[in-house]
Amino acid sequence: MARRPRPPLPRFRRRSPPPTPWLMRGLTFVGRWLNRLLFVVLVLVLCSLIGVIGLYFYYGRDLPPPELIDQHRSFENTRIYARDGITLLYEVIGPGVRVPVALDRIPQILRDATVAVEDANFYTNPGVDLPSVIRAFWQNLTAGETVSGASTITMQLVRTILLTPEEAQQQTIERKIREAILAIRVGQEYSKDQILSLYLNEVYYGAQAYGVEAAARRYFGKHVWELSRGEATLLAGLPQSPSVYNPFENLPLARARQRIVLNRMVEVGMISAAEADAIFAEPIRLVRPTVTIRAPHFVFYVHDLLVQRFGEEMVNRGGLQVITTLDPAWQMQAEQVAAEQVAALRERKANNAGVIMLSPDGQILAMVGSVDYNAPDGQVNVTLALRQPGSTLKPFIYAAALQRGWTPATILWDIPSRWQINGVVYEPRNYDGRFRGPVRLRLALANSLNIPAVRALEFVGIEAFVDLMTQFGVTSFTDPARYGLAMALGSNEVRLLELTGAYAGLRAGGRQVRPVAILRVTNSRGEVLETWQPTRGKPLLGPQSEQIAFLISDMLSDNAARWPVFGRNNVMELPGIPAAVKTGTSNDYRDSWAIGYTDAVIIGVWVGNNDNQPMAEVAGANGAGLIWRELMLRYHANRVARPFVPPTGIVEQPVCVETGGPPTPECPQVITERFVVGSGPVSALDFQTVRVGGDGSCLATTYTPPEEVRLVTFPVYPTEVAEWARRNGKVAPTSYCPPPREPERAVALLDLGEQSVITNTLIFIKGTARGPFILDVGSGTDPTDWQVLGQSSQPVEQGLLGMWNASSWLAGDYTIRLRVTLADGVVIEDRRLITYRP
Secondary structure, eight states: OOOOOOOOOOOOOOOOOOOOHHHHHHHHHHHHHHHHHHHHHHHHHHHHHHHHHHHHHHHHTTOOOGGGGGGOOOOBOOEEEOTTSOSEEEESOOTTSBOOOOGGGSOHHHHHHHHHHHOTTTTTSSSSOHHHHHHHHHHHHHHTSOOOOOOOHHHHHHHHHTSOHHHHTOOSHHHHHHHHHHHHHHHHHSOHHHHHHHHHHHSBOSTTOBSHHHHHHHHHSSOGGGOOHHHHHHHHTGGGSHHHHOHHHHHHHHHHHHHHHHHHHHHTTSSOHHHHHHHHHSOOOOOOOOOOOSSHHHHHHHHHHHHHHHOHHHHHHBOOEEEEOOOHHHHHHHHHHHHHHHHHHGGGTOOEEEEEEEOTTOBEEEEESOSOTTSTTTTSOTTSSEEOOGGGGHHHHHHHHHHTTOOTTOEEEESOOOEEETTEEEOOOOTTSOOOEEEEHHHHHHTTOHHHHHHHHHHHOHHHHHHHHHHTTOOSOOOGGGOOGGGGGTOSOEEHHHHHHHHHHHHTTSBOOOOBOEEEEEOTTOOEEEEOOOOOOOBSSOTTHHHHHHHHHHHHTOHHHHHHHHOTTOTTOOTTOOOEEEEEEOGGGOEEEEEEEOSSOEEEEEEEOTTOOOOSSOOTTTTHHHHHHHHHHHHTTTSOOOOOOOOTTEEEEEEETTTSSOOOTTOSOEEEEEEETTOOOOOOOEEEEEEEETTTTEEOOTTSOGGGOEEEEEEEOOHHHHHHHHHTTOSOOOSBOOOOOSTTTOSEEEEOTTOSEEOOSEEEEEEEESSSEEEEEEESSSOSSOEEEEEESSOEEEEEEEEEEOTTSOSEEEEEEEEEEOTTSOEEEEEEEEEEOO
16 A cells, blocks of 8 residues: 655744834824824814905905905095195196006016016916015014014005905004905906006005006106116116115115115026116116196105105095195295395305294294206205204304303314324314414304304214214114214214204203104094194203203304304394304315294204205305395284393303403403303413513513513413414513614614724724623634633723734634623613624
8 A cells, every 4th residue: 555645744834923012002103193183283284274265254244345445546645735725735646647558568678577576476376476465464473663664565456456445554463454354356257467466556656656558658658568678677676665765855765765675586587687777778868757746845745754654555545634734925925035045156156945934842944955946957856965063063163162161261272183093184274274272162152153163062072972963853863883973073974954953952952852843633534644843842952951951042142252263244243133143164165054033933044956066165154144134024024022031040250352261451452241140250371460661562671662661461372272363472581572672772782893804913892881791702704712802890881992903813703792680680782793804
């Protein structure tokens, strides 16, 4: 029987060891938490989705329908009135302010530039650019304030057309959400080209131009389809901040914005970098439109103020009724006087002027920004332009010095001076090139002396002075570290409006007075949005601010004090009208200033050229001063002018003119000066009394005829002034008067006859010596060695003084000298030069 084969043995695999209990527990735990995390994420996504939907329906429930865009009509116009509330100065909508134009008439580069700089994803986003929103949210969160809005073109359009002006100005999250919802709905209802067309026809470009066609006409005097690439890209950058980038007001800033636009076009691939450079290199020629508005510079100043306070949309769409401070009658007078005087000065290369008239509480009664608004550069408002003020800052420097203890009688040294600061030598000079030595502060200010003003600024300190001017309303002094002592002479620029306001502060007792242009603003429903009430500003010159300000006014109105430099009957003297005034002239006659005030009005005037070209010797007195004087005379023609009345705390005391201190018996001249209570005259000099003879330039001695001898008192100057005093004959003489030469009166007189050549070897020398004497001889015209020929303690009168045995002397020139010593120790001598030829 055959054996059955044995089945193969089964093959066994090696089994892995079972996982350990702790690993099983860990995997179970992780899986359980992953499930929970996934669930939480799903819940959060669902909640977010529900929240977004909820926000959409909540904030979108009462939104206007997008179709209202089709029904959009022109806005209500803002009207700007004079102070009477009747005289219309301007309606904020000019001819051609909005001229609709079809999209196909708008150059493609203008459309591209607008999209690039305002909403690069315009053609792909649904009306809201989510990445930009997230980026703006993060920027605002990290900055702690709103620094970015992330508004798309569509959002800007709905804000302009569909939201009310009041809601459009709200800076809230709710408004942004409603705006975004509206933008999405509009994006669903209208095509991108329709939205872009609406936007380009609605957006504000500044200078009262709405839409690209109006802007093209306003800035370039041409249709939008005629714009060059450079002009088109310049316009595209304006809507972000039209008042800031207004090319008429600040073309360099507008050009800088154009560069940003071009760079953005390069970034998004619309043009190449080379094309951007070529476009930017194209010339920009602005065409100034003619206007018929009254007081145009003032009107646009007010318009800018309104935009700052209420926003562009409210001003340009909200139907505001604005009552300003302007007095139409005085505006007309100011314009007339400025134009007439500039016309007379044109042959001296002066082409423009600016005028500000303020009431005592700061209301702007008149603002002349140029003598011809329609001139090529006439739309520049020179009352807001930065110009060098010359000497018109000096009253504030001296006010700061009075606050620190100086008085109107303080002596300042007007002498050649130099300062070396950071290796730079500064040597100021006075306007007339003269130096007057010691001068009282009153005269230094009244005569506008430069060196005393620099010394005063050095005493006050630049940082303290800059801080004071800032408090007085001057905003252009921003970095004291960059300024030097030349500030005293007007090296730093100021604005006429602000500086005139600062003078109003002096008139108000050293208190803060800010120029005001708007009295009341109401909306289209008659609701008052803003009203101005005069307030008493804080004192800026310390506890005695009123007294110090009065002293400055008193010095600026002291006509007699100005006479040494400006002469009698100068332009600043107003017959019967007490007026405090200061003129100023910048380097090379580029700026002429006159600012001053009475009890009733403050007037500031500037004359010069917009391009900063120098004038032909037009200074403050014979330029701006002429306009200032004429307006002051007209303003006070039917008004009783009142003097500046000293406030409580002002006293009068006698002062020595020479020393600035109390009178002394030696003081040759005494005046009366005003002081703040608690201060008084402090002498800067002492006196000495000496006996002089002759014309007073030499010291008298015993031989001086008694009738010529007199006592004269001279000031004793400090070392720093001694050289100036000596050169100008201000110090006591140090040399004795020359002795008389007449034989009957001579003290020392040689009598050698007419001989100048002597041949004898034995020479008898005669003469007169009215006192102990020594007779000697020396070789040459100025001997260093002398040989005594004779001497005596007794006087000799027309007799023998001595004998010279010259037999051993060589031939040549010799000097014979007679010296007589008087009782007071003074030595008088007489010399004769002879030639010895044996």
